[in-house]
Amino acid sequence: MKLPLFDYAAPATLAEAIALLAASGGTAKALAGGQSLLPTMAFRLAMPTLLVDLRRLAGLDRITLGEDGVRLGAKVRWRDIEDDTRLRTAHPLLAAAITHVAHYQIRNRGTVGGNLAHADPAAEMPGVAVACDAELVLTGSKGTRVVRSADFFLGPLTTALADDELIVEVRLPAWPAARRWGFEEFAQRRGDFAVAGIAAFYDADARGVAGNTHIAVIGACHRPHRLAGAEAALNGHMVDEQVIVAAAKVAAAEVDPPADLHASAEYRRALVGTLLERALIRASR
Numbered sequence: 001m002k003l004p005l006f007d008y009a010a011p012a013t014l015a016e017a018i019a020l021l022a023a024s025g026g027t028a029k030a031l032a033g034g035q036s037l038l039p040t041m042a043f044r045l046a047m048p049t050l051l052v053d054l055r056r057l058a059g060l061d062r063i064t065l066g067e068d069g070v071r072l073g074a075k076v077r078w079r080d081i082e083d084d085t086r087l088r089t090a091h092p093l094l095a096a097a098i099t100h101v102a103h104y105q106i107r108n109r110g111t112v113g114g115n116l117a118h119a120d121p122a123a124e125m126p127g128v129a130v131a132c133d134a135e136l137v138l139t140g141s142k143g144t145r146v147v148r149s150a151d152f153f154l155g156p157l158t159t160a161l162a163d164d165e166l167i168v169e170v171r172l173p174a175w176p177a178a179r180r181w182g183f184e185e186f187a188q189r190r191g192d193f194a195v196a197g198i199a200a201f202y203d204a205d206a207r208g209v210a211g212n213t214h215i216a217v218i219g220a221c222h223r224p225h226r227l228a229g230a231e232a233a234l235n236g237h238m239v240d241e242q243v244i245v246a247a248a249k250v251a252a253a254e255v256d257p258p259a260d261l262h263a264s265a266e267y268r269r270a271l272v273g274t275l276l277e278r279a280l281i282r283a284s285r
């Protein structure tokens with residue numbers, strides 16, 4: 001399908017990009033990898049009058065590892081994450097989740113910032129961000145603000161971004177080497193969006209008792225969110241088969257999945273339990 005008509009700009013600085021977005025009064029859109037925006041335009045679900053291409057903006061494509069964790073610039077592509085072998089130990093949950101994103105050609109262009117801004121409830125990165133309490137750094141004409149990922153995703157394709165704001169960075173808190181984790185998803189074909197998915201981790205003490213459990217769901221929800229009941233079912237317990245089965249039951253009961261042409265709500269609910277079981281079995285090994 002052909003795209004609707006639009007104007008195009010490729011500003012050289014972040015300030016120029018923001019000025020263009022602000023001047024449009026909400027009718028302009030940032031263009032990153034184009035992997036979500038262009039299909040959306042082709043289907044006439046979005047008809048921006050101006051595309052503000054971010055490709056010339058410097059400094060947004062860095063992956064930085066520090067004591068405070070991992071920082072991903074908004075223009076970091078899935079492929080950059082895959083290729084950065086440091087992340088396999090610095091953030092194994094992120095590295096594992098990204099292998100489920102789309103296909104190679106899409107991973108070669110799609111960016112972290114574009115993915116978070118698009119806010120598909122079935123996308124992996126928003127689930128990782130919410131599971132890890134990541135912070136998003138947003139810059140707009142009123143300045144820069146830092147937003148918790150739990151407050152960023154408001155609903156399907158809906159975020160806390162203002163019309164003139166850009167995501168510039170995502171900050172994932174430091175990841176202890178001994179942390180137990182699992183990422184599981186079910187998609188109809190490899191590379192498709194998840195019908196449901198689970199990102200989970202906990203820290204075990206010397207006796208193997210779980211604490212600081214974080215579990216986030218994707219796909220079986222209107223926005224990625226943590227499963228407080230399932231987390232509570234793990235905290236303070238040795239993670240054995242009985243505890244895993246109990247936590248999975250709680251997780252299935254606490255989601256409110258949508259039904260669509262890919263799966264019924266009940267199927268997604270059952271999947272959440274199964275995927276959490278699998279993630280926790282992997283984590284507890």
Ligand SMILES: Cc1cc2nc3c(=O)[nH]c(=O)nc-3n(C[C@H](O)[C@H](O)[C@H](O)COP(=O)(O)OP(=O)(O)OC[C@H]3O[C@@H](n4cnc5c(N)ncnc54)[C@H](O)[C@@H]3O)c2cc1C
Pocket residue numbers: 029030031032033034035036037038039054074075100101102103106109110111112113114115116117118122123124125161165166167168191192193194
């Ligand atoms: C066939 C197919 C399969 C896919 N499968 C998956 C999948 O399994 N899992 C998954 O997670 N994704 C999947 N995707 C989406 C893919 O990961 C996209 O790359 C991603 O969602 C958007 O990133 P992008 O850089 O292409 O953003 P774009 O398409 O350029 O932009 C998307 C939106 O984000 C906005 N935007 C872009 N950058 C910024 C920024 N820095 N600040 C603020 N707003 C910004 C744009 O204005 C637009 O509204 C798939 C895509 C396709 C085409």
